[in-house]
Amino acid sequence: MSWFRRDKPKIEGQKDGEDQTVRTEGIFVKCSECDTALYKRELRESNQVCIHCGHHFRLGARERLELLFDEGAYEPLDEEVTSDDPLDFVDSKPYKQRIKEAQEKSGLPEAIISGKGLVGGHKVYAGAMDMSFIGGSMGSAVGEKITRLIERAMKTDGAVIIFSASGGARMQEGTLSLMQMAKISVALARLHDAGLPFISVLTDPTTGGVTASFAMLGDVIIGEPKALIGFAGPRVIEQTIRQKLPKGFQRSEFLLEHGMLDMVVDRREMKDTIVRLLDFMMKKDD
């Protein structure tokens, strides 16, 4: 199947004609940053990073964990923990229906997938959030899954790694969602007291209650290039201060400059970087 070569010259954008777009659909995807048409397969092999401009496409939760764990192998955890509808919440549609549609559309049981396995030989409990599930929002189920992940790590002296991608707390569960920030942070206090590592990786976008809780509590905090990271969303800030935001505001590089991140890491270097950090943070069990 290796009919293409990695060092293939730059592919021209398919700019003219509907026909071409239709014919190439399924094989190509256009980079939203540099407009280059990329082979889907090529993109997959580069971990969904544009090989021309380095743009990081959003990555699904399961793919994220596969890239992290050694040989892509991990044991999924707490998949039965899913969202309920504690407030009988109805907006433009009932929350119950929203959950069901999100599950069908994303193929995921919840906005975070968690699992355990080895990373560079280290025992790791990892979670990855997914924007395609109600905007990666955090409700009770997400809070419970992350808390269990932390507790499992504490039981077996493992490390915790969480890849965030979230618009924040899930409105449809009201104050219960807000309290997940508390619940997870309290669990992280214990992990911290136990001397176990927590690496937080912030991907595009991470905002609101997720940023203002566990995402900013990593022993080491990593951002993916150009990821939007903030407490308030850019639109809320613009409405408050009634002016346009400066270019690059709330992007990873901006946070790095302001001392809020340890590093900005290309996704293709992510695993090696994490293994390097774990080597420092984990005790060798011989």
Add this chain to the structure above:
Amino acid sequence: MDTSNESAFERVQRARHPQRPYALDIFEHVFTDFKELHGDRRFADDPAIVAGFARIDGTEVAVIGQQKGRDTNQRRHRNFGMPKPEGYRKALRIMKLAEKFSRPIITFVDTPGAYPGIDAEERGQAEAIAYNLREMAHLRVPTIIVVLGEGGSGGALAIGIGDRVLMFENAVYSVISPEGCAAILFKDATRAEKAANSLKLTASDLQALSIIDEIVPETQEWEFSEDSAEEFSANKVTAGLKAVLLRHLRELGKITKEDLLEKRFEKFRAMGKWAGA
């Protein structure tokens, strides 16, 4: 007075009313000998958070709260009760002082939310809130939270981790303002009333959801006049508070530090409702 049949949105309006007592009013009326402490020792002093030492019935405590203003100048000075990172860092600094000198902590929550601005983001608003959540989890002194007026999301929670969470009868505590929720989910900011109801943000709602421990009753008659700020009377709203605080301080004082932390952890650990085992 019995206000159990009031709509959620009426309570939101009461929680925001300038006639309500603010943190400094409580420090003055319920406590004695308040001595304010300023600054986060890192960047600035944030007037949206007030903190210091006080006494309640002779007992030394640290008191901390978000502070709003009543007139235009005061409102601006207090940034409408919306703290910046330095405010949250000041709050934690005072909490750590209380821990160092083995004094209980009482916090008063009253904010529309943490300030959403360029400077706040630059200085790490999210980190400041997150760090407080984690550090409050293992403060080795009794900590009581009182939701006084508006409990506006993460900006409120940032001083909201403790052994007891009490809430005034007409206070609200929510993940998002009803107006914000209406604008995003109902695509119509004028439907705030419906959103307020859906969000289950009143004291009785939150007691039923096991998020708060106790409702502090209010004796204030809510007949607002145009110049209500002049008629403000903290005593009416807060008459019952002192006895409630003393009771909880007494109870918490009997618990060992280890048990205190264990119970605090279990309290927040239990929050949330989900499907599946």
